[in-house]
Amino acid sequence: xxxxxxxxxIGAGRMGIDHIERLSRxxxxxxxxxxxxxxxxxxxxxxxxxxxxxxxxxxxxxISRDDVNAVLIVTPGFLHEDILIKCLERDLPILCEKPxxxxxxxxxxxxxxxxxxxxxxxxxGFMRRFDDEYAQLGSLIREEKxxxxxxxxxxxxxxxxxxxxxxxxxxxxxxxxxFDVIRFLxxxxxxxxxxxxxxxxxxxxxxxxxxxxxxxxTESGVLADVEIYxxxxxxxxVATQAVFEQGTVTIGNDAGPYVxxxxxxxxxITPGFEERFGAAYDVEVQAWVDAAKRGDIGGPSAWDGYATxxxxxxxxxxxxxxxxxxxxxxxxxxxxxxxxQPELV
Ligand code: ISE
Numbered sequence: 208x209x210x211x212x213x214x215x216x217i218g219a220g221r222m223g224i225d226h227i228e229r230l231s232r233x234x235x236x237x238x239x240x241x242x243x244x245x246x247x248x249x250x251x252x253x254x255x256x257x258x259x260x261x262x263x264x265x266x267x268x269x270i271s272r273d274d275v276n277a278v279l280i281v282t283p284g285f286l287h288e289d290i291l292i293k294c295l296e297r298d299l300p301i302l303c304e305k306p307x308x309x310x311x312x313x314x315x316x317x318x319x320x321x322x323x324x325x326x327x328x329x330x331x332g333f334m335r336r337f338d339d340e341y342a343q344l345g346s347l348i349r350e351e352k353x354x355x356x357x358x359x360x361x362x363x364x365x366x367x368x369x370x371x372x373x374x375x376x377x378x379x380x381x382x383x384x385x386f387d388v389i390r391f392l393x394x395x396x397x398x399x400x401x402x403x404x405x406x407x408x409x410x411x412x413x414x415x416x417x418x419x420x421x422x423x424x425t426e427s428g429v430l431a432d433v434e435i436y437x438x439x440x441x442x443x444x445v446a447t448q449a450v451f452e453q454g455t456v457t458i459g460n461d462a463g464p465y466v467x468x469x470x471x472x473x474x475x476i477t478p479g480f481e482e483r484f485g486a487a488y489d490v491e492v493q494a495w496v497d498a499a500k501r502g503d504i505g506g507p508s509a510w511d512g513y514a515t516x517x518x519x520x521x522x523x524x525x526x527x528x529x530x531x532x533x534x535x536x537x538x539x540x541x542x543x544x545x546x547x548q549p550e551l552v
Contacts, residue, residue, distance in 0.1 A: 210236075211236055211237050212276060212277045212300075212499055212500060213237075213238060213274055213275055213277065214238065214240060214275070214277045215240060215270055215278050216242050216243070216279045217243045217269065217278060217281060218243070218244060218280065218282035218283075219244035220244075223253065224253055226281055226492065227253055229488060230492065230496075231256075231257055234489060236496045237277070239254070239257055240260060240275050241260060241262075241269040241275055242254050242261075242263070243262075243263045243264065245264055246264075247263075270294055270297055271297070276300075277299060277300045277302075278301045279302045279303075279304075280294075280301060280302070280303040280304060284305075284306045284308060284380075288313045288317060291303060292316075292317065294328070295324050295329075298328065299328065300328055300499035300502075300504070301328055302495045303329055306516060307329070307513060307515070307516060309379060309516070310520055311519075314516035315513055317329070317509055318512075318513045318540065318543075327508050327543070330498070330505060330508065331387075331507045331511055332491065333384065333511065335388045335445075336388065336391050336487075336507060337487040337488075337506070338487035339486070339487075340459060344456055347449075347451075353452065353453045353454045354451050354453045354454075356449050356451050357430075357450050357451065358429065358430050358431065358449075358450040359429065359431035359432075359447055360447065360450070361385050361432065361433040361434070361445075362433075362444060363381055363384070363434065363435050363436070363444075363445050364434070364436045364441075364442075364445075365381070365437040365479075365480075366442055367437070367438050368412055368438060372415070372437065373414060374414055374415050375523045377415065377417065378402070378523050379522075381435050382421055382519070382522060383515050384445075385431065385433045386514075386518035386522075387507065387511060389425065390514060393427070393429050395425040395426040395427055396514060396534070397423055397425055397514075398424050399531050399532060399534060400421065400521040400531075401422040401531040402522060402526045403421075403422070403529065404416045404420075404529075405420060408438055410438040410440060411438050415437070416526075417436060418436035418439075419434075420432065420433070420434060420435075421433040421435060421525075424531075443479045443483050444461075444477070445459050445480075446458065446459035446460050461474055461476055491506060494506055508543055510540070510542075513536075514536060518534050
């Protein structure tokens with residue numbers, strides 16, 4: 208059998224197709240063995256041009272196959288827990304798109320299942336950690352050349368939302384990335400979340416209050432304000448300004464080229480997250496593949512998935528109450544405190 212990681216991709220929607228293309232053509236050491244989707248025609252369309260791959264409708268059948276030795280989960284979050292537990296029972300390396308699961312209790316059950324297995328098998332798809340600009344900001348924070356980082360101003364703007372994007376999804380599907388990246392940049396847990404609803408846009412779908420202002424606080428008192436604006440119309444923008452004791456650092460503004468011609472000047476705005484984070488997804492999936500071959504994970508763990516799920520829960524409750532809402536976490540299991548896998552130490 209091939210030396211490649213032979214991946215079952217569960218879910219052939221927009222992101223699933225993107226990952227199938229990535230695994231097949233943009234990264235090395237992996238190939239798509241199976242694509243699963245409830246819609247068989249969609250799974251079949253996704254394996255076109257991949258002669259070695261098969262299309263199925265049943266995820267459990269896919270992960271039980273002898274020619275599958277890794278799993279990439281790209282289904283909606285509410286379907287994650289069941290398949291994650293089954294993959295852990297088979298001791299398979301997993302890359303699970305965010306969120307790990309939609310709420311803290313189910314994420315905690317996944318963490319406990321992995322703890323019982325005794326090694327980290329789940330990497331959660333928080334791709335911003337693999338983005339070059341975020342990585343550079345992370346280094347600047349750790350080097351402390353500008354002193355300590357005190358505050359973050361974050362703008363998270365999407366052009367519009369797909370059908371079914373609820374008010375809670377502004378937190379669970381979008382701000383979840385800020386929860387993760389703030390934990391990543393500060394190396395701290397988030398202690399509270401507050402949400403304020405101001406003047407709404409007329410472009411919001413029914414039931415959505417858009418934009419929202421989210422105030423996040425970490426253990427040492429770093430404050431991060433997030434503007435989440437998911438019907439911004441003009442394009443995709445994820446920009447951050449970090450405020451230090453001796454300066455500021457800004458990332459995420461489209462960097463050109465700036466063209467001056469025919470009486471106009473300016474550049475292009477990124478249309479969507481696939482373009483903004485395409486390179487980060489490539490690095491993320493390559494890191495997962497390389498780590499899976501060594502029996503490890505190459506990025507955020509199930510603990511990170513659980514911690515962000517707890518932040519989302521506080522955020523959704525704060526949307527309703529308007530109050531500063533504490534994030535409550537269970538104690539961190541020892542499995543997630545070491546940087547190396549227990550059996551490799
Ligand atoms: C989407 O699911 C993503 O993950 C994008 O990165 C984010 O910008 C968007 O708001 C989400 O809906």
